[in-house]
Amino acid sequence: MAGVNDQRDDRALRADCGSCFGLCCVALPFSASADFAVDKDAGKPCSNLQTDFRCGIHTRLRQSGFPGCTVYDCFGAGQKVSQVTFGGTDWRQAPEAASQMFAVFPVVRQLHELLVYLTEALSLHPARALHAELRRLLEETERLTGLGPDALEKLDVATHRQDVNVLLLRTSELVRAEAAGKMKDRRKKDRKKDRRGADLVGARLRGADLRGADLRGAYLIAADLTGADLRLADLIGADLRDANLTGADLTGSIFLTQPQLNAAKGDLSTRLSLGLTRPAHWS
Known part of the structure; x- marks a missing residue:
């Protein structure tokens, strides 16, 4: 289809588990189901998480009853919170900061997901009339990801998401309209x-x-x-x-x-x- 740029490679928005403190394996809860073999509460480390923050069954997650783990993607939020928001100090070294780190992680994850969508929208030629607005929201979203822990914990990410969604809807309409002729x-x-x-x-x-x-x-x-x-x-x-x-x-x-x-x-x-x-x- 003419007018569509398929190049979507932004490494900062891809999970780098080696630079993360296993946040998705601790901060998020899951229930025993077809996706997860056991129950796990939010803030409790998964039993498969090793001392080096790596998964002990990473190569056999599906066979071990954890296909849900293979589906999840933090869009790079894990390393951002680990290395930037908390400056490389992990929740084991600083247990007093653990609860805030776990609360901030889902917020930054949502912001990074929005960055993925905004980055793609800016690559779509049919939406070129919206590129200035899209770029402004992209820059604002990036700014929000750089806030400190206290500010991130209080951030009204739902309202920001709504603002972005309005523009993504308009982008979609323009792209699909051009496709239809x-x-x-x-x-x-x-x-x-x-x-x-x-x-x-x-x-x-x-x-x-x-x-x-x-x-x-x-x-x-x-x-x-x-x-x-x-x-x-x-x-x-x-x-x-x-x-x-x-x-x-x-x-x-x-x-x-x-x-x-x-x-x-x-x-x-x-x-x-x-x-x-x-x-x-x-x-």
């Missing part, structure tokens, strides 16, 4: 392709033409998207857990993240944009 044709197609927030759990969408579709926040859990055309579809927040993407074309899809792919199923025939990695568990 003429605006009159676009309005006709929108009636069929507006699936925002739709309940598509287990839906049979094999070979579906979903080019330019609005699938923001759609529930696509275990949906059959085999061979579906998802080029330039807006997939922000779409739940793709166990969705079958075998042979699907996701090149140029917008606001699709690595965690969403990690939660889905696919194979070597699934087409992805540059910057996204084919999950190791895909056949």
